[in-house]
Amino acid sequence: MAQAILAGGCFWCTEAVFRQLAGVSEVESGYIGGTVPDPSYKQVCTGDTGHAEAIRVTYDPAVIGYADLLDVFFATHDPTQLNRQGGDVGTQYRSAVFLNEDSPRGEVEAAIARAQVERDAPIVTTIEGPATWYPAEDYHQEYWEGEGQRNPYCLAVIPPKLAKLRKGFAERLKG
Secondary structure, three states, X not given: OEEEEEEEOOHHHHHHHHOOEOOEEEEEEEEEOOOOOOOOHHHHHOOXXXXXXXXXXXXXXXXXXXXXXXXXXXXXXXXXXXXXXXXXXXXXXXXXXXXXXXXXXXXXXXXXXXXXXXXXXXXXXXXXXXXXXXXOOHHHOOOOOOXXXXXXXXXXXXXHHHHHHHHHHHHHEOO
């Protein structure tokens, strides 16, 4: 098993997308890239901690490769928006890929180049890390599967992301 850490706006939205992929065994919401140890959601939301809302994806590289995960990531959020995704504004919503032992910089750079071909605006996704991962509070985990189904923000944002996923990556979805 390998891990990837991706930040592309609200972690509830990103988590909902990656849970659908074959070969992905776990998706955990959390915080990374800041200066405050063990931050809370309330602290991260201020934008003062330097942390990004992110997901840590555990996956089987024999089923889905890191490059495929990155292609899904770039296709299901807007990597041309600096420190924002739609109505979510602040550095905590930045588009970033966090490096670890399973995520070579060259593969991230190649994914950015592939994604740039399909866009007129420049991609502003940063390559960061390695950095310390802090799991989000329990109520943020698997949010879309529960509370998110009743949250008007999630209902407006997540279904279009899932539609993009189904349209562009149908062969990568779980059964």
